[in-house]
Amino acid sequence: MDWSLLNFARSGLAVLLSLLLILYWYIRIPNDMPQNIPTVPIYISIMGLWSDMGQDDIYDKWLRPKLEKYGAVKIWFAGRWNVLATRPRLLVDMFRHEDVYAKAGSQKKIPWSVIASLVGDNIINAHGENWKLYTSIMKPGLQRRITDSGPLLLKSRRFVDVLIEEQGGLDSGGVLVNPIIQRWALSCMGINFMNVDLECLEKPGQRLEQLQTIIKKTLFKPLFFNFPDLDRYPTLFPQRATAFSIMQEFGDLLVETVKQRIQTTDADGEQVVDGLDKALATNEITTEQYRANLKVTFLTAHENAQQLLNSAIWVLGSNTTIQDKLREEVLSLSTSNPTTDQLNSLPYLYAVILELLRLYPPVSQLINRVTTSSAVLGGEVPIPNHTWVGWNAYGVHTDPNVWGSDARTFRPERWGGDVKGIHGAVRSKTVQCHFIAFNSHSRKCLGQGFAVLQMKVCLFEMARRLVWVVDPDYELKLTSGGIMAPLGLRAIMTERVEVKEGNWQGEDK
Ligand code: HEM
Ligand SMILES: *[C@@H]1O[C@H](CO)[C@@H](O)[C@H](O)[C@H]1NC(C)=O
Numbered sequence: 342m343d344w345s346l347l348n349f350a351r352s353g354l355a356v357l358l359s360l361l362l363i364l365y366w367y368i369r370i371p372n373d374m375p376q377n378i379p380t381v382p383i384y385i386s387i388m389g390l391w392s393d394m395g396q397d398d399i400y401d402k403w404l405r406p407k408l409e410k411y412g413a414v415k416i417w418f419a420g421r422w423n424v425l426a427t428r429p430r431l432l433v434d435m436f437r438h439e440d441v442y443a444k445a446g447s448q449k450k451i452p453w454s455v456i457a458s459l460v461g462d463n464i465i466n467a468h469g470e471n472w473k474l475y476t477s478i479m480k481p482g483l484q485r486r487i488t489d490s491g492p493l494l495l496k497s498r499r500f501v502d503v504l505i506e507e508q509g510g511l512d513s514g515g516v517l518v519n520p521i522i523q524r525w526a527l528s529c530m531g532i533n534f535m536n537v538d539l540e541c542l543e544k545p546g547q548r549l550e551q552l553q554t555i556i557k558k559t560l561f562k563p564l565f566f567n568f569p570d571l572d573r574y575p576t577l578f579p580q581r582a583t584a585f586s587i588m589q590e591f592g593d594l595l596v597e598t599v600k601q602r603i604q605t606t607d608a609d610g611e612q613v614v615d616g617l618d619k620a621l622a623t624n625e626i627t628t629e630q631y632r633a634n635l636k637v638t639f640l641t642a643h644e645n646a647q648q649l650l651n652s653a654i655w656v657l658g659s660n661t662t663i664q665d666k667l668r669e670e671v672l673s674l675s676t677s678n679p680t681t682d683q684l685n686s687l688p689y690l691y692a693v694i695l696e697l698l699r700l701y702p703p704v705s706q707l708i709n710r711v712t713t714s715s716a717v718l719g720g721e722v723p724i725p726n727h728t729w730v731g732w733n734a735y736g737v738h739t740d741p742n743v744w745g746s747d748a749r750t751f752r753p754e755r756w757g758g759d760v761k762g763i764h765g766a767v768r769s770k771t772v773q774c775h776f777i778a779f780n781s782h783s784r785k786c787l788g789q790g791f792a793v794l795q796m797k798v799c800l801f802e803m804a805r806r807l808v809w810v811v812d813p814d815y816e817l818k819l820t821s822g823g824i825m826a827p828l829g830l831r832a833i834m835t836e837r838v839e840v841k842e843g844n845w846q847g848e849d850k
């Protein structure tokens with residue numbers, strides 16, 4: 342008998358057993374998690390590691406049946422078990438009681454991670470006193486009424502110019518739209534929140550713009566997205582060390598860019614950056630808080646609109662009936678320079694944007710609240726203290742129990758036929774949590790008004806000057822996680838003859 346071999350085998354077995362034990366301990370479902378809702382198997386959550394299924398397909402296949410039946414599930418995400426809900430009654434409870442279901446983003450959940458280093462403690466993820474402080478400083482800038490549509494129109498005009506130029510340079514096929522959309526979204530964000538014209542459409546390839554592409558790729562790397570604990574070891578994973586330095590570079594460059602802006606006053610009132618500058622100067626906030634809020638405004642104010650416009654080009658470029666109807670309404674204004682009020686008077690334009698937000702909610706899922714005591718969600722689901730809870734907007738918006746049997750059909754008419762009626766529908770559907778693209782109740786989106794206006798301006802300009810169809814070689818694929826949108830969309834852009842010849846309404850473009 343070879344004792345040394347046996348010992349070797351024994352210790353090998355011991356190591357294996359300990360590893361299994363650690364793994365078991367790491368991924369086991371805590372036994373105080375609610376028993377009356379089902380569990381989504383852990384391999385679904387980490388499927389991104391080996392499959393590139395779109396998030397719509399993943400939802401349909403693995404989440405929809407359970408969520409439509411039970412309204413909530415236990416699901417593994419970002420290194421732990423969470424409760425994810427889609428039943429409106431449960432969501433009303435969650436969103437109305439932020440004292441119990443407290444906002445807490447990655448700065449609380451995974452403070453050592455790359456994503457936490459990107460966003461810090463900010464107006465979106467903060468809770469309590471900090472949130473009140475940030476809101477008092479930033480809300481005026483976030484919610485100011487934009488009376489002059491001119492600057493946004495100019496950026497959308499430039500955007501359409503670039504689409505036409507790019508199409509002209511192609512022998513066949515359509516324009517890859519996302520990189521151009523990103524430049525549009527960054528520009529609109531800059532002039533409205535940072536009080537600076539970033540000129541991303543005029544001068545492509547700037548570092549601040551390049552960094553966005555890198556950041557978006559880095560954040561949603563499935564391995565680190567699912568196992569953020571790995572971010573603790575940047576020396577083992579050099580690519581994470583690089584990621585940390587990219588986040589730092591972005592923050593530094595952004596602060597430098599706004600510092601060097603030419604100070605101008607905006608007729609529609611102070612912008613977010615101006616409010617933050619003042620608060621920093623009077624020591625109301627620290628430098629770290631200043632940076633975190635500047636960065637989160639920069640990111641959230643461009644990325645959601647960017648992805649929504651991708652979805653818009655997809656939907657309207659695959660169904661020209663809808664595009665034609667929109668064009669007819671837009672042309673009925675008989676002007677190429679509509680005022681904000683004129684744009685706001687168009688019901689179909691508004692309804693198309695709402696329907697885009699319903700079926701392609703950019704913020705499709707978030708798990709960024711934590712219970713501050715044990716609680717019974719909606720009087721149904723018992724949740725222990727310090728448990729992470731979240732929601733899935735795509736699920737709510739496509740649930741036939743909520744939206745009827747045609748829940749998954751793109752039908753703008755469902756919102757109503759006149760602006761007043763549509764407003765009412767948005768309000769009531771938001772309060773009931775049937776529509777949560779902008780969240781609801783105490784922590785709803787503060788940039789909602791701006792986001793919708795910006796989309797109206799851009800779709801106005803696109804429909805007025807272009808006819809587009811999705812490239813017949815393009816096959817729809819949505820992002821597999823993170824912000825929801827079509828990936829790699831290409832569309833064939835044709836300039837409308839009436840506009841090109843400049844004889845339309847006798848106006849300059
Ligand atoms: C289509 C565009 C947009 C969508 C779909 C969207 C969606 C959302 C959602 C879902 C939330 C809740 C997040 C959470 O629960 O953690 C939110 C919050 C927020 N959004 Fe937006 N957003 C959009 C555009 C904007 C813009 C342009 C801004 C301007 C900076 C903005 C600023 C904010 C802020 C400050 C909050 C936090 C509010 C609070 O917690 O008090 N959003 N948004
Ligand atoms: C396009 O939209 C129209 C109007 O909503 C609808 O009737 C039609 O079935 C849609 N066509 C396709 C191909 O989806």
Ligand SMILES: *[C@@H]1O[C@H](CO)[C@@H](O)[C@H](O)[C@H]1NC(C)=O
Pocket residue numbers: 712713714715726727
């Ligand atoms: C809930 O858990 C948190 C964090 O573990 C703790 O600070 C708090 O006191 C707990 N609340 C209650 C009501 O037990």
